[in-house]
Amino acid sequence: MEDDCEPEQSSWAHLPDVCLRHVFRWLDDRDRSRAALVCKKWSCAMYSGSLWRRRTITFYGRQSRARTLEFQSALWYVKKFGKYLEHLEIKLSNPSNTAFTQKFQVTMRGLLSHLGKCNSRLVSLSIKYLELDRLIWKNTVRAQFIKNLATFLKRMSKQLDYLSLKGARVTLEEGCELLNSLSCLTNKSFVSEINIEDFFSLHLPVYSSTLFHQTMSKFHSLVILTFNYNCISDELLDILQEQSAHSLCALNIKCHIRDPHGQVVLGMSWANLAKRAPKLNVNFFFERVMKHDHLARILLVEIPVRTISLRSCYFSNPDWTMRPTLTNLLPAYWHVLQKLTLELNNGHELLDDELLQLILTCKRLLFLKLWAFLSVTFIERLLQNRVERKCILTTIKVRIYTARPESSEEDRLLRDIYRKFKYLIDSELNYFVITYPLV
Numbered sequence: 001m002e003d004d005c006e007p008e009q010s011s012w013a014h015l016p017d018v019c020l021r022h023v024f025r026w027l028d029d030r031d032r033s034r035a036a037l038v039c040k041k042w043s044c045a046m047y048s049g050s051l052w053r054r055r056t057i058t059f060y061g062r063q064s065r066a067r068t069l070e071f072q073s074a075l076w077y078v079k080k081f082g083k084y085l086e087h088l089e090i091k092l093s094n095p096s097n098t099a100f101t102q103k104f105q106v107t108m109r110g111l112l113s114h115l116g117k118c119n120s121r122l123v124s125l126s127i128k129y130l131e132l133d134r135l136i137w138k139n140t141v142r143a144q145f146i147k148n149l150a151t152f153l154k155r156m157s158k159q160l161d162y163l164s165l166k167g168a169r170v171t172l173e174e175g176c177e178l179l180n181s182l183s184c185l186t187n188k189s190f191v192s193e194i195n196i197e198d199f200f201s202l203h204l205p206v207y208s209s210t211l212f213h214q215t216m217s218k219f220h221s222l223v224i225l226t227f228n229y230n231c232i233s234d235e236l237l238d239i240l241q242e243q244s245a246h247s248l249c250a251l252n253i254k255c256h257i258r259d260p261h262g263q264v265v266l267g268m269s270w271a272n273l274a275k276r277a278p279k280l281n282v283n284f285f286f287e288r289v290m291k292h293d294h295l296a297r298i299l300l301v302e303i304p305v306r307t308i309s310l311r312s313c314y315f316s317n318p319d320w321t322m323r324p325t326l327t328n329l330l331p332a333y334w335h336v337l338q339k340l341t342l343e344l345n346n347g348h349e350l351l352d353d354e355l356l357q358l359i360l361t362c363k364r365l366l367f368l369k370l371w372a373f374l375s376v377t378f379i380e381r382l383l384q385n386r387v388e389r390k391c392i393l394t395t396i397k398v399r400i401y402t403a404r405p406e407s408s409e410e411d412r413l414l415r416d417i418y419r420k421f422k423y424l425i426d427s428e429l430n431y432f433v434i435t436y437p438l439v
Contacts, residue, residue, distance in 0.1 A: 017041075017044075017045060017048075020041070020042070020045045021045050021048050021050055021051060024045055024046060024048075024051055025051060032046050032051070033046070049081075049083075049084035050084075051084075052081035052084040052085065053084055053085065053086040053087060053121075054085075054086065054087040054088075055077065055081075055085055055087070055088050055089070056089040056090075056091065057070075057074045057077070057088075057089070057090050057091070058070075058090075058091040058093055059071070059074075059090070059091070059092050059093065059095075059104055059107075060093045060094070061092070061093055061094040061095040061096040061100055071103060071104075071107045074107060074111055075107060075110050075111055075114075078111050078114050078115050079114055082114060082115045082118050082119050083118045083119055083120075083121075084121065085115065085119055085121060085122050086121045086122060086123055086124065087122075087123070087124040088115075088122060088124065088125050088126070089124075089125075089126040089127075089128075090108075090126065090127045090128070091128050091129065092104065092127075092128070092129050092130055092131075093129070095131070095134075095136055096136070097136055098136050098137075098138055098141070100136070101136050101137050101138070101141055102138070102141050104145075105141045105144055105145045105148075108145060108148060108149075109144070109145075109148045112148055112149065112151075112152040113148070113152075115152070116151070116152050116155040116156070119156075120159065121159070122156055122159060122160065123159060123160060123161040123162065124160075124161060124162040125156070125160060125162070125163055125164070126162075126163075126164035126166075126195075127149070127164070127165055127168075128164060128165075128166045128167055129166070129167040130145075130165070130167060130168045130169065131167060131168075131169050132145075132146075132168055132169050132170050132174075133169040133170070133201045133202075134169075146170070146174050146177065146178065149178060149181075150177055150178055150181040151181075153178060153181035153182055154181045154182075154184050154185065157181065157182045157183065157184065157185055157186075157189065157191075158185065158186075160182065160191055161191055161192050161193065162191065162192065162193045162194075163182070163191055163193070163194050163195070164194075164195035164226075165178065165195070165196060165199050166195050166196070166197045166198060166199065166226075167197070167198045167199075168196075168198070168199050169198060169199070169200070169201050169202070170199065170200060170201065171200075171201060171204075172200060172204055172206060172209055172211065172212065173211070175196070175199055175200050175212075176209075176211050176212060176214075176215045179194075179196075179215045179216075180215055180218070182218075182219075183218040183219070187218060188218055188220050189218050189219050189220065190220055190221045191219065191221075191222075192221055192222060192223040192224070192247065193222070193223055193224040193225075194219070194222065194224075194225055194226070194227075195226040195227075195252075196225075196226065196227045196228075196231075197226050197227060197228060197252070197254050198228065198254070199227070199228075200228070200230070200231075202258050202259065203258065203259070203260065204230060204260070205230060205260045205263070206228075206230050206231045207230060207231055207232055207233035207236070207260075207263045208233070208263070212231065212236075213233075213235045213236060213239060216236060216239050216240075217239050217242075217243060219243060219244060220243050220244065221244060221246075221247045222240070222243075222244040222247060222248055223244075223247050223248065223249050223250070224249060224250045224251075224252070225240075225248075225250070225251050225252070226251075226252035226253075226254075227251075227252075227253065227254070228253070228254050228255070228256065228259050229253050229254065229255035229259060229261045229298065230259040230260045230261060232253065232263070232265055233263060233265060234265055234266055234269040237265070237269040237270060237272070237273050238269065238272075238273075240273055240277075241272055241273045241276045241277070244277070245273070245276035245277040246277075248273075248277040248279065248280050249279045249280060249281065250280070250281050250282075250283065251280065251281075251282045251283070252283045252285070253282065253283065253284050253285065254285045254286075254287065255284065255285070255286045255287070255289050255298060256287040256288070256289070257287060257288040257289050261289065261294065261297075261298065262297075264297070265298075265300070267300040267301065267302040268302070270300055270302040270303045271302040274302060274303070274304050280304055281304055281305075281306035281307075281336075282303050282304055282305050282306065282307075283305075283306055283307035283308075283309075283339075284298070284299070284305060284307065284308050284309065285307075285309045285311075286308075286309060286310045286311065287311055287313065288311070288312055288313055288315060289310075290310060290312055290317070290320035290322070290325075290344075291319055291320060292321060292322075292324045292325050292329065295310075295325055295329060296329055299329055299330075299332075301332045304336055305333045305336055305337060306336060306337065306338050306339065307337075307338065307339040307340075307341075308330065308333070308337065308339070308340055308341070309339075309340075309341035309342075309343075310325075310341065310342050310343070310344070311341070311343040312343060312344055312345050313343070314345055314438070315345060316345040316347060316348070318348055320344075321349065322344060322346055322349065322351060322354075323349060323351065323354055326351060326354040326355060326358050327354055327357070327358070330358055330362075331358060331361045331362070333362065334361045334362050334363060335363065335364065336364065337362045337364065337365055338364050338365060338366050338367065339365075339366065339367040340358075340359075340362070340365060340367065340368055340369070340370075341367075341369040341370075342355075342369070342370050342371070342372060343369075343370075343371040343372075344371065344372040344373075345372075345373075345401070345438070346372050346373050347373050347401075347403065347438075350373070350375075351372065351374075352374055352375055352377075352378045352381075355370070355372075355374075355378070356378065356381055356382060356385070359382065359385075359391055359393070360385060360390055360391055362391075363392075364392070365391065365392070365393060366392060366393060366394050366395065367393070367394070367395040368393055368395065368396050368397070368398075369395075369397045369398075370397070370398045370399070371398075371399040371401065371436075372399075372400075372401060373400075373401045373402075373403070373438075374398070374400045374401070376400065376410050376413040376414060376417070378400075379398060379400075379414065379417055379433055380417045380420070382396070383417065383420075383421045383424065383425075384421075386424065386429075387421065387424055393429070394428065394429060394430060395429070395430040395431075396429055396430070396431050396432070396433065397430075397431075397432045397433075398432070398433040398434075399433075399434055399435075399436045400414075400433070400434070400435045400436065401435075401436055401437075401438040402435055402436065402437050402438065403437075403438065403439065404437060404439070405437045405439055406437075407435040407437060410435045411435055414433060414434075414435070418433075
């Protein structure tokens with residue numbers, strides 16, 4: 001198409017710019033570049049800042065010619081369109097060797113350096129799954145990367161609103177250095193959302209660190225904080241109460257079996273925070289932390305818990321007796337719990353009645369995801385209670401474990417149950433129930 005194309009030649013020549021940009025949003029980089037060669041109007045559309053505000057850059061860990069081009073493409077993009085960036089996400093996928101991490105570090109040094117000089121709009125930065133504690137990161141490469149990232153965070157500290165360093169796996173000192181970079185200019189940080197889940201290396205008792213407490217005291221307007229339970233202490237809860245109670249809406253807390261979680265946290269500390277932060281909801285995600293005494297130490301009645309996820313990850317342990325957790329612990333949140341995920345290998349105990357009673361007790365429960373050994377009649381009983389408005393569930397996702405590789409009889413019964421409650425399911429529920437052999 002020529003730039004001065006006649007109307008009868010193509011209606012595209014008179015497509016409004018706003019529509020043209022909308023079309024370009026659906027194209028990948030290569031197609032956008034080709035489209036920009038069509039005419040001046042299309043070229044101008046391709047360079048519109050609205051097309052380049054969001055960017056996800058993925059570096060794949062396997063070496064190849066195509067992978068080498070990914071590093072070059074990332075730098076080219078930042079030099080060409082970095083000034084428009086508002087939301088940047090960088091993913092590191094399965095880095096395989098030291099040569100790759102070295103190349104990644106050099107690329108990131110150039111990317112962050114250029115972005116720090118040309119960009120004044122970036123409000124959201126996510127760099128996930130660095131796993132800096134792996135042996136493929138040489139000490140010098142790791143130290144240089146952290147230094148470059150800290151320098152960049154200092155430059156962006158006044159404008160950055162969201163930061164995710166999920167899966168970085170750094171030491172306590174390195175982690176605090178990076179977080180302190182956000183407040184180095186004013187000794188205060190007003191970033192509203194931080195994700196530091198799996199940010200620190202495994203086994204670190206972060207909760208006892210004075211350095212960590214000093215670092216967190218510099219955040220003054222947190223709205224959402226995502227982190228691991230090995231960071232929780234009375235001191236941290238007091239800091240959140242003092243610095244962010246006016247803004248705090250959500251704490252997302254992961255508790256993994258390999259993270260220390262034996263610290264004692266007072267219910268009064270949680271109660272004081274909940275009182276001062278009335279908008280606060282707490283979401284717990286447990287990975288293979290299933291023992292009742294461990295859970296009872298963490299799930300205190302004073303916590304405004306909205307979400308609980310208990311996942312055994314297919315592991316089974318006779319010590320993981322779930323009945324007291326379902327009958328004594330979780331019902332304490334009957335007035336606040338909205339989402340419940342239970343993935344249990346409960347072959348040694350039947351829990352149908354306890355699970356159903358818990359669901360009926362929790363008056364605000366909307367979402368249920370349940371993977372467990374169950375009888376098919378549990379689903380029928382649950383749906384019947386939903387028909388009778390004894391619960392308000394809107395999402396039911398259930399995987400019924402069976403100890404046999406053949407489950408045709410259970411599948412037939414599930415089809416009959418679906419037909420019986422078809423109107424309810426189709427009109428009011430997000431419903432997915434299957435059988436799953438776990439042999």
